[in-house]
Amino acid sequence: MKVLEIQSVSKSYSNHLALDDVSLAVPEGKIFGLLGPNGAGKTSLIRIINQITMPDKGQILFKGQKLNSEHISQIGYLPEERGLYKKMKVGEQALYLAQLKGLTEKEAKTALRKWFERFEITPWWNKKVEELSKGMAQKVQFITTVLHQPKLLIFDEPFSGFDPINASIIKDEILRLKNQGTSIIFSTHRMESVEELCDHIALIDQSKKILDGPLNEIREQYKQQIYQIDFSSTELSFLNTLPEHLKLIKSSNNQAEIQIVDQSKASDLIRFLLDKSDLKGFEEKVPTVNEIFIRTVKENLS
Amino acid sequence: MNKIILIIKREYLSRVRKKSFIVMTILGPVLMASLMLTPLLMDSSDSELRTVWLCDESGLFEAEFNNTEAIRTKVFTESVEQVKLLFNQSDAFTLVHIPDTSSISISDLENNVNVYAHKPISFANKRLISRNIETVIESIKLKNEGLTRETINKTRASVSLNTIILDNSGTEKLGSTEIAMGLSMAGGFLIYIFIFLYGAMVMRGVMEEKTSRIVEIIISSVKPFQLMMGKIIGVALVGFTQFALWILLTFVLSSLATSYLMNPAELNPTELIDGAELILQEGANEQNVLASILTELQSINLSFLLLMFLFYFVGGYLMYGSLFAAVGAAVDSETDTQQFMLPITIPLIFSFIALQTILENPDSSLAFWCSIIPFTSPIVMMGRLPFDPPMWEIALSMVLLIIGFIFTSWIAGRIYRVGILMYGQKVSYKTLWKWIKQS
DSSP states (O other): OEEEEEEEEEEEOSSSEEEEEEEEEEETTSEEEEEOOTTSSHHHHHHHHTTSSOOSEEEEEETTEEOOGGGGGGEEEEOSSOOOOTTSBHHHHHHHHHHHTTOOHHHHHHHHHHHHHHTTOGGGTTSBGGGSOHHHHHHHHHHHHHTTOOSEEEEESTTTTOOHHHHHHHHHHHHHHHHTTOEEEEEOSOHHHHHHHOSEEEEEETTEEEEEEEHHHHHHHTOOOEEEEEESSSOOGGGGGOOTTEEEEEEETTEEEEEEOSSOOHHHHHHHHHHHSOEEEEEEOOOOHHHHHHHHHHHHHO | OHHHHHHHHHHHHHHHTSHHHHHHHHHHHHHHHHHHHHHHHHHHHOOOOEEEEEEESSSSSGGGSOOOSSEEEEEEOSOHHHHHHHHHHSOOSEEEEEOOTTTSOHHHHTTOOEEEESSOOOHHHHHHHHHHHHHHHHHHHHHHHTOOHHHHHHHOOOOOOOEEEEOTTOOEEEEOHHHHHHHHHHHHHHHHHHHHHHHHHHHHHHHHHHHTTOHHHHTTTSOHHHHHHHHHHHHHHHHHHHHHHHHHHHHHHHHHHHHHHTOGGGOOGGGOOHHHHHHHHHHHHHHHHHHHHHHHHHHSOHHHHHHHHHHHHHHHHHHHHHHHHHHHHHOSSGGGGHHHHHHHHHHHHHHHHHHHHHHHOTTSHHHHHHHHSTTTHHHHHHHHGGGOOOHHHHHHHHHHHHHHHHHHHHHHHHHHHHHTTOOSOOOOHHHHHHHHHOO
16 A cells, blocks of 8 residues: 555656656555755655645655645655744744644644653743754653644654754654554665665666666675675785686685675585585675765666 | 634734734833823923023013923013123023114114023024014014004914815715825835835744745644635734734723823923924814814714725735745745845835825826735725725725735735745846746
8 A cells, every 4th residue: 555656757847857757656654765965856755745846747645646736734844944933933833834734722632742751851831942952842842743743754864953862752752653654754864874774775866767666676686796704814815816607706814705696506605615615604685875976876876 | 614714823923923023012001102102201301591682772572481391580670791791600591682673663673682601502492582582573563553453463363275076966965085095004004014014924933934944844733725825814904903902902091191291281382482382273173174084084984984994905915925925935035035026015105105196186097007016005095995986996996906815815826835945046037927927
């Protein structure tokens, strides 16, 4: 089941094309990583999903229905450029934002109380936002994003402005929301958090989608038959005279990375190595999201 | 719809609760009241005792220079040279020297009175002295002509015209322009002030949302146009509240102050100098004036004027308010607003200046065009209303104002929705045009 289907969406601004025929499907109950270099068109796409701007071409389906203003209350959005009214009190402001999302005042109050207790920030209720630190304000912001229990959450760089402790609190909350069945679109530059959180990723570069799929499948697909081997001895001179179908990527004290260039199997490599030395460990190197990101963007450039 | 009410509520409450709003609301009437009362206070506070020396060689004037609260007169019979020497060493205020009238004619005297003083004397004090001398000279001249002051007073005439408007059907109605003119002039001025004060407030509000980066969160819940209109309406309500409180407080304050300052029992005509005398004279006629104001007010179609005022007040504000909002959305900081403010302020200032000339000539083509074009009509049409412009002109002006309002909010809405999400971009008129065209 897809919570969101983006069907060949294009958007151009006065002097450049922001999105060029982009199609994506966001699976329900999963965390979907939306990646791409700066200026690739991620924010444009997110704004279209939030109905802040309209696409020039293409359409978007929300749970199979054409996206319309009824869906606003089912989407929660934490933009990258975010802030709060500085002079307004925290509680009042959270109530206001929740009501704008369609909650009644009473519903909003009960839900807010719960969240404030959860984050142990109840004493902030009557403080003005300008009295809070940046991290504190971000917490309030996170609450206002998820308060109305949206079916789809969109986080644009959710961890910026958080210290590591608070970032991990927020990460746990995101995972908890996912386990409750919320679908999440997650846009970030921090690849290690993508690896930790995302089930599915899409890569946008130069207004086009260049990669899309479940994270583990993509990593499989990007494997280059590179194996990391730990030896028990440090005498590894044989590595300098490898047969043609093997390529040494790098080696250190008692460790080496070897790539199989032809179609031969990993077991053949192990057999070959056992003849030469004692093995302590043998592991296929799966590319990190970071490596995949850099590789695809570079390939797309050339 | 529900959401726009939420926005209006927030815009209204967050401003009304601000300390600056409360301070301004209280300070405004205090300032206004003090502005109105300062002249009165200044007149009655000029009570420093001053000594005027009078060296009257003619012997005619001694009786005219009475001692008052502020002035003590001291008469000298010595020669002027001697008195001057004495005066130099004294701390007297002035020395008035009236030459002997046996050597010059009474008419020549008018130009031959010298006043000696240690430092330049004020206009009011000069007037006081010359008035005293004038009275004496006038009396002498009257006597020479064989007349008395009473005769002169009896022959005075004062005419007030009753204007009666005769319309085509032959019905007559009492027409009075003065009061109506005053009212609609005040109305035009109020509209002008209101647009400037609260238009700028809208602009700052939009800029605040933009710089605090909350705007993207809000427009993911509501349409940018809803946010813009909610803000404009919310600020208008703030303005209404403040104006209402100002009027109320000014009224209370000034009536309190006048009843305290103008206690009639304490007023003594001889204690008051020039300016205050005028007020007293008016006071004597007050009964008459009040009665005629009342009849005049009845002759003006007050409810019509009020209705028109409300229409142009709201219409003008809404039209300019959305433009102010667009400017706020286009820029990043207050300093960048200048270039876009100019085209908004020029028609406003122009219509305010035009208003004054139009009162002189309410049927000129300048008056016509200015009261039709929506950018100037809210202020100028207010000024023309007491002169009974043709009904079709009023209707046309109203329709055009509504169209103008829809037009500016459409334009402003398009600039707004793009502008609020643009940061750190140098915006020119060319960019604005691109935003308007952008779908």
